[in-house]
Amino acid sequence: MDNAFLKRLREWFKKNAAELPWRLADLDAPRDAYAVWISETMLQQTQVSTVRDYFVRWMKRFPDIQILAEASEEEVFKYWQGLGYYSRARNILKTAKIVAESKELPRTRKELETLPGIGAYTAGAILSLAYHQREAILDGNLVRIFSRLYALDFLPTDSKEALKTYWDYAREIADSPKAYVHNEALMELGRTVCKIKNPDCENCPFQGACKACAENRTAEFPPSKKHIQKDWHGTVLVIESADHKILAVHGGQKFFKNQFTLPHFELPRNATAGLPAPAEAYIDADQVIGVQSIGSFRHNITIHKIECDVLHIQLSKKAPANKASEIQWVKRNLAQEFFANSFCLKALALLKA
Ligand code: SF4
Numbered sequence: 001m002d003n004a005f006l007k008r009l010r011e012w013f014k015k016n017a018a019e020l021p022w023r024l025a026d027l028d029a030p031r032d033a034y035a036v037w038i039s040e041t042m043l044q045q046t047q048v049s050t051v052r053d054y055f056v057r058w059m060k061r062f063p064d065i066q067i068l069a070e071a072s073e074e075e076v077f078k079y080w081q082g083l084g085y086y087s088r089a090r091n092i093l094k095t096a097k098i099v100a101e102s103k104e105l106p107r108t109r110k111e112l113e114t115l116p117g118i119g120a121y122t123a124g125a126i127l128s129l130a131y132h133q134r135e136a137i138l139d140g141n142l143v144r145i146f147s148r149l150y151a152l153d154f155l156p157t158d159s160k161e162a163l164k165t166y167w168d169y170a171r172e173i174a175d176s177p178k179a180y181v182h183n184e185a186l187m188e189l190g191r192t193v194c195k196i197k198n199p200d201c202e203n204c205p206f207q208g209a210c211k212a213c214a215e216n217r218t219a220e221f222p223p224s225k226k227h228i229q230k231d232w233h234g235t236v237l238v239i240e241s242a243d244h245k246i247l248a249v250h251g252g253q254k255f256f257k258n259q260f261t262l263p264h265f266e267l268p269r270n271a272t273a274g275l276p277a278p279a280e281a282y283i284d285a286d287q288v289i290g291v292q293s294i295g296s297f298r299h300n301i302t303i304h305k306i307e308c309d310v311l312h313i314q315l316s317k318k319a320p321a322n323k324a325s326e327i328q329w330v331k332r333n334l335a336q337e338f339f340a341n342s343f344c345l346k347a348l349a350l351l352k353a
Contacts, residue, residue, distance in 0.1 A: 001173055001209070006182060008205035013185035016192070020048065021056050027181065033105045033130035034065055040125045041088050041117065044139075048191065054083055068093065069100035077259060077340030084301070086341060090258060091117025107131050124170075128180045136174035137183045138166055141190025146170070147222035148194060148212035155225055232304045235267040236347040237279055238294070238312045241319035245329035246348075247282060248338065252326070255301055255343060260328060262344045264308065275313070282327075283315060290314040297346040310347045 017027060022039035024031060038058060042051045058079050062068040068076075073093055080089035094116040099105055105126055106112050112123035124137035143156060146169045156166040173182045193200045201213040212218045234254070239247040248260040255261065265278040275291050292312045299306045319329035330338045335348055 001169075005206055005209045006173065006176070006178075009185050009189070010178060010181050012205040013181060013188060017184075017188060018048075018192075021052055021059075023184075027184075030132050030180075031130045033126050035059065036126050036130045037105060037118070037122065038092065040122050041092060042083060044088065044121075045085055046083055050083070054079070065096050065103065065105075066100050069096040073259065074338075074340055081340055081345075082342060084342075086256070086259065088117060105130075107133075109135060120167075124174070125183065128174060128183045132177075132180050134175055134177070134179045136167065136170035136179070137187075138170045139187065139190075141187050141194070142166075142170055144196065144222055145186060145190050145194045145206075148199070148218055149206060149210050151211035151215070151217070151221060153221070153223050155222055157225065230304050232266065232306045233269055234264050234306065234308050235276060236308045236310045236344075237263045237282070238310060238347060238351060239263070239279070239283055239315065240312065240332060241315050241317065241329060243318040244332040245319040246332055246335045247319075248328045248330050249282065250326045250328075255304075255306075256341055259340060261339065261341065262347055267309070269307075276311070279311075279313065283313065287315045287317050288313060289316045294352070295350040297350070299343050299346060301343065306343075308343075308347065310350050312351060 014027065017023065020039075022031070022035050039051065039055050042054055042058075061079060062071060062076075071093065073090065076089050076093045077086060080086060083089075095118065098115060106115075107127070109120075109123045109127060112118050112126060113120065118126075121137050121139050124135045127133040127135035128137065138156070143166060146152060146166055147155075150169065152165065154162045154165075156163040173179075173186065176182060189204070189206075193204050194206075199213075199218050201207055201210070201218065204210070204213070207213060212221045232254070237247070241247075247263065249263050250260050251257060253261055253264060254266065255264065263279070263282055265276075267276060267278075273291075273293075275285055275288055290313070292314075294310050294312045296307060296309045299308065322328050332351075336345060339345060339348065
């Protein structure tokens with residue numbers, strides 16, 4: 001990349017950088033590594049406009065790694081609720097516990113990438129934005145820009161060589177004392193100018209260097225990949241004891257394998273009415289005094305496009321005292337607080353008052 005275009009990129013960024021809660025007013029000042037880590041992890045698969053409030057709330061409650069490391073997984077999930085991809089929150093907590101003693105995140109890519117949830121992109125962001133090292137990043141925004149700049153008709157996921165080609169372009173741009181600006185400017189450029197649809201080439205600092213733009217072929221890059229999405233139709237059970245407690249299970253479920261959730265299983269649409277057989281894994285059919293379909297909801301988890309029916313099952317007996325960690329009975333009026341994922345909250349919202 002010609003230095004003149006990198007200079008234009010920096011100037012463009014100085015003029016156009018949006019005010020964001022994780023960004024300092026002085027764009028040349030090194031940022032707090034913890035804040036970079038949290039914001040960049042939140043921003044994976046999530047829009048900037050959504051992340052803003054989540055980030056502010058998070059930093060108020062968990063202002064540094066030590067405080068975060070002492071939090072429970074349930075509480076961390078609550079502050080993550082709505083951002084989806086809960087494994088990100090779980091990994092953040094795991095990493096906080098690992099690095100809490102040293103009080104800061106490591107300063108090498110090798111060490112960072114051994115930590116749960118920190119991949120090549122996040123490591124590059126922490127090292128460049130916080131520690132001002134000449135380290136590259138590569139995310140969807142940069143892939144789109146490079147694909148158009150150099151008319152690359154392949155994706156980094158196509159092969160090892162393809163991935164290397166994209167990283168080589170990213171490293172070339174980061175090989176500068178200003179890597180922190182170049183990286184952040186490219187992310188911003190991808191988000192606001194070199195957008196997926198209708199890139200604003202007129203206002204792009206790379207106009208004149210960009211092959212796709214010069215050939216009027218921006219819509220062809222990056223090439224599209226087949227979208228793999230899986231439909232999943234299931235049933236969620238809201239099992240309520242005579243003393244108004246709801247059954248929560250940990251493990252053995254299709255989704256949310258590492259947190260308490262409502263029991264759920266795959267069941268085709270229009271399955272026979274009554275108590276579905278999988279429910280008997282949790283309750284004795286003799287205790288059932290009512291099975292009522294209370295509605296359905298839609299939800300997306302990773303590649304799964306979910307549609308779930310919700311069954312409210314009422315029992316004649318009181319809930320036993322909570323013992324085993326895999327099964328808990330939660331007071332109905334505290335259930336909204338207890339379940340830390342929107343999937344369960346959507347099911348519970350269908351319960352009549
Ligand atoms: S000139 Fe257009 S297509 Fe090329 S990088 Fe800029 S916005 Fe993207």
